[in-house]
Amino acid sequence: MTLDRALVLEASERIGDGAGGFRTEWTARGTLWADVKPGTGRELAGVEVTGPQVSYRITVRAAAVGAPSRPRAGQRFRDGVRLFQILAVTEAEGRFLTCFAREGMA
Numbered sequence: 001m002t003l004d005r006a007l008v009l010e011a012s013e014r015i016g017d018g019a020g021g022f023r024t025e026w027t028a029r030g031t032l033w034a035d036v037k038p039g040t041g042r043e044l045a046g047v048e049v050t051g052p053q054v055s056y057r058i059t060v061r062a063a064a065v066g067a068p069s070r071p072r073a074g075q076r077f078r079d080g081v082r083l084f085q086i087l088a089v090t091e092a093e094g095r096f097l098t099c100f101a102r103e104g105m106a
Helices: none
Strands: 005-016 022-045 050-061 076-079 082-092 096-103
Touching (some): 050 082, 076 096
Antiparallel strands (some): 005 022, 076 082, 082 096
């Protein structure tokens, strides 16, 4: 495994819009070096989503529980204009975290 891709970890925040609603803003939590491996792909067709969807296994160095640099489900990685939504995170060998993600819109 080679951690050779710099990904920006982002977390969402709900910000009030002053009219009783809210908007979602994404803030950077830091840059993590990662190993990105594509998984299986499938074609989706639905009311809101149409097109291909590919899953990814993204491995990063482990961080302490509660650390802002520790990825968790609901966050995302950014690689330029590409976005990877984090679906789940597991520990691997205590030194790494494996993030199961899918590429797509925010």
